Each structure stands twice: as structure tokens, then as C-alpha cells.
Amino acid sequence: MSDEVLSQFTQQVDDTPQIDTSRKLRVGIIGTGWIAESHMDCYKQMPDVEIVAGADLIPGKAEAFFKRFGVEGVRCYPSHKEMLDAEQLDAVSICTYNATHAECAIYALNKGVNVLLEKPMSVTTEEAVDIMKAEKKSGKILSIGFQPRLDANMQMIKKIVDTGVLGKIYYIQTGGGRRRGIPNSTFIEKKTAGIGALGDIGCYSLDMVLNAIGYPKPLTVTGYTSNYFGTSPVYNNPTDAARFDVDDFAAAFVRLEGDIVLDFRISWAMHIDTPGDTIILGTEGALRIPSTDCWNGSVGGPMTLYHDVAGQQTETVIPIIPNSQGWGGLFYQKIRSFLDAIKNGGTAPVPSSQILYNQAIIDGIVKSAEKGREIEIQIPAVD
Numbered sequence: 001m002s003d004e005v006l007s008q009f010t011q012q013v014d015d016t017p018q019i020d021t022s023r024k025l026r027v028g029i030i031g032t033g034w035i036a037e038s039h040m041d042c043y044k045q046m047p048d049v050e051i052v053a054g055a056d057l058i059p060g061k062a063e064a065f066f067k068r069f070g071v072e073g074v075r076c077y078p079s080h081k082e083m084l085d086a087e088q089l090d091a092v093s094i095c096t097y098n099a100t101h102a103e104c105a106i107y108a109l110n111k112g113v114n115v116l117l118e119k120p121m122s123v124t125t126e127e128a129v130d131i132m133k134a135e136k137k138s139g140k141i142l143s144i145g146f147q148p149r150l151d152a153n154m155q156m157i158k159k160i161v162d163t164g165v166l167g168k169i170y171y172i173q174t175g176g177g178r179r180r181g182i183p184n185s186t187f188i189e190k191k192t193a194g195i196g197a198l199g200d201i202g203c204y205s206l207d208m209v210l211n212a213i214g215y216p217k218p219l220t221v222t223g224y225t226s227n228y229f230g231t232s233p234v235y236n237n238p239t240d241a242a243r244f245d246v247d248d249f250a251a252a253f254v255r256l257e258g259d260i261v262l263d264f265r266i267s268w269a270m271h272i273d274t275p276g277d278t279i280i281l282g283t284e285g286a287l288r289i290p291s292t293d294c295w296n297g298s299v300g301g302p303m304t305l306y307h308d309v310a311g312q313q314t315e316t317v318i319p320i321i322p323n324s325q326g327w328g329g330l331f332y333q334k335i336r337s338f339l340d341a342i343k344n345g346g347t348a349p350v351p352s353s354q355i356l357y358n359q360a361i362i363d364g365i366v367k368s369a370e371k372g373r374e375i376e377i378q379i380p381a382v383d
């Protein structure tokens with residue numbers, strides 16, 4: 001068949017974003033470390049964004065950051081407070097380490113600024129609730145930085161569940177990890193990260209399955225954490241090993257509302273390639289979602305749906321959707337969806353009301369591990 005004939009059947013899609021530039025948003029960046037680079041890369045592509053301010057606790061870091069990106073006239077401040085006190089902003093990206101997420105988010109919301117907060121939402125459940133109280137009082141948009149959710153393959157998991165083909169879901173196994181992959185810098189100390197693999201990559205596994213099944217409330221948890229690899233000068237750089245005081249492995253058994261149990265494990269380092277695929281078991285079918293090699297919160301290969309067809313045990317392979325990340329990729333979509341919600345009076349693309357339960361499971365795992373027994377997951381009221 002000639003190209004001319006074939007092209008009649010090829011839908012021409014122009015997916016270049018149409019952005020209304022009649023209203024420019026004044027944006028500030030709090031924390032100008034590693035992830036702030038991806039925020040900046042995306043903002044620079046958006047004609048309706050003016051980056052007006054930035055802040056970092058490390059003297060000179062914010063100034064060097066904006067210079068590196070070739071953006072001029074950005075006012076730099078020594079912390080989020082000075083920046084938010086001095087500037088009139090429409091939105092901020094909070095790209096600080098986990099331990100300062102809550103104070104930065106609460107301060108920004110109290111100033112009436114819309115917030116895109118990097119994941120994990122916070123370190124503790126109490127902090128997450130305090131952020132939500134500030135969000136509620138402010139009436140502003142707070143979205144949490146879970147960009148894997150915007151991937152079409154990830155969205156497929158929810159679509160499959162929503163068809164009802166799995167029946168009543170009663171058991172979920174999720175998690176992932178790496179044989180070796182311990183980060184360094186601010187990720188490995190409680191004073192900056194608060195939590196280790198749990199907050200870095202565990203929150204993604206939880207979001208993958210909880211979002212798919214509608215974020216049921218977590219009730220109880222038996223959690224375990226350890227850090228044999230992170231603290232070892234054999235498996236970690238000796239200087240980093242000496243200051244390492246967060247988890248590098250966690251496992252948990254969580255009971256969720258609706259008589260669902262969640263079996264979870266996450267790892268930055270271990271003596272095996274993966275702690276297993278994600279599986280969702282239901283009364284009518286089951287779904288297997290392969291893990292990625294280096295767990296980053298996405299689908300690792302074609303998913304398999306196990307179900308009976310006319311009495312025959314059948315496996316249906318769900319092919320990977322190509323170009324699943326949309327125009328500009330997931331980081332661009334994460335920021336664009338947040339800005340569009342501000343401009344169009346929409347709601348948060350990744351709402352705190354869901355991520356609160358993600359955080360409560362993580363915090364519950366930490367608290368149960370400390371006590372060495374099962375605990376009830378306590379979630380204070382937001383009102």
C-alpha cells in the first residue's frame with residue numbers, strides 16, 4: 001500500500017498545547033535543588049508563566065540556579081518566609097526536602113498562594129492534616145507532585161478496575177525497589193528527608209494501587225522498616241553510611257476500608273532484583289502489573305489480566321501504550337494541569353484528600369515499626 005493511501009487512515013493529531021497568554025501567572029520556586037530543575041525546565045516552556053522569585057536556605061544557591069537557566073530579574077530570598085512575605089504570587093512550586101514541606105506549604109497557603117507540593121506530601125500524618133487545614137482556610141489549589149499518575153499506562157490500571165472486570169477487590173500486593181540504588185544528599189537523613197525509601201518511592205507504589213481503587217481509608221497496619229544497606233560502609237559510601245538514619249527497606253500489611261488488604265514492600269537496596277510485581281486480586285479477575293527495574297512509579301511492561309472466559313481460564317495481555325506521557329512529558333503535564341486548574345477555576349489534579357491516606361499509611365508503617373506491633377491508623381479530622 002502506498003504512503004498516500006496509508007496516510008488516509010492515519011489520524012493527524014496536533015497536540016501542541018494551546019495556552020491562553022492573556023493572563024500571566026506569577027510563580028515562585030521554593031527550594032532550588034535537583035527536582036526544581038525539572039520544574040524550571042517546564043515553566044520555561046510555558047508562555048503564560050513569569051518566574052518572579054525563588055528561595056533557598058543555602059546562600060547563593062537560588063541565584064546560581066536562575067543564572068544557570070538564563071532567567072533574568074528573578075528576586076532571590078534566603079527562605080520561603082522572606083519570599084512569601086515580600087512577593088505577590090499566583091503560585092509556588094515547593095521543591096524542598098520532605099522535612100520542610102509542611103512549613104512551606106502552610107505558609108504559602110496562608111498567604112493565599114496556590115501550591116504545587118512535591119511528593120511525599122509530608123513526613124507525618126499530622127503535618128498532612130495541618131497542610132489540609134491551611135488549604136481549606138485559603139480556598140486555594142494544592143496539588144501533590146505525583147506525575148506518574150498522568151501516564152496513560154498508569155491510568156489504564158484505574159480504567160481496568162473501573163470496568164468491574166476484577167469483581168470485588170480483596171487483596172493487593174504492591175511495592176518495588178532496586179537491588180542497589182540508595183540516593184545520597186538530603187535523602188538519607190531524618191533531619192531533611194524524615195523518611196527514606198518509604199517517602200522517596202514507596203508513596204508511588206501506594207498511589208498506583210490506591211488511586212486505581214478509589215483511595216479507601218486505611219484502618220490498621222503492621223509495619224517493618226530497616227536500613228542494613230544504607231548504614232553499611234560495604235554497600236554505601238562510608239561517609240553517607242555514617243550519616244544514614246532513615247529506612248532503606250520497608251514492608252507492611254495494611255487493612256483498608258471495604259475488607260481489602262494491602263501487602264506492601266519497598267526497597268532502595270537488597271539482595272534481589274525486585275520484591276515482586278504489583279498484583280490486584282478480585283472475585284472475577286486479577287491484574288498483574290510488572291515492576292520497573294529501578295522503581296520510579298510507573299508500569300514496567302505489558303500488564304496481564306487473568307479472568308475466566310466462558311469457563312476457560314484466560315490471560316489477556318494489555319499492551320503498553322506508546323507515547324503515553326503526552327506533550328512535554330509527565331513533569332510538564334504535572335505542572336500544566338496545576339496551572340490550568342488555577343486559571344480555569346478547576347480542582348487540584350492530585351488532591352490532598354487522597355494523598356492524606358497515602359501519607360497515613362507511610363506514617364503508620366513508621367509508627368508500627370517503632371512499636372514492633374500492629375497499630376490503628378489515626379487520622380485527625382481536617383475541620
Ligand SMILES: NC(=O)c1ccc[n+]([C@@H]2O[C@H](COP(=O)([O-])OP(=O)(O)OC[C@H]3O[C@@H](n4cnc5c(N)ncnc54)[C@H](O)[C@@H]3O)[C@@H](O)[C@H]2O)c1
Pocket residue numbers: 030031032033034035036055056057058061078079080081095096097098100104118119120145146147185186199200
Ligand atoms: N516528583 C518527582 O519525580 C521527584 C523526584 C525527585 C525528588 N522529588 C521530591 O522533591 C523534593 C526535593 O528533592 P531534591 O532532590 O530536589 O532535594 P535537594 O536537597 O536537591 O533540594 C532541596 C532544596 O530545598 C532547600 N530548602 C529546604 N527548605 C527550604 C526552605 N524552607 N526555604 C527555601 N529552601 C529550602 C534546600 O536548601 C535544598 O537546596 C523531595 O521532597 C523529593 O521527594 C520528587
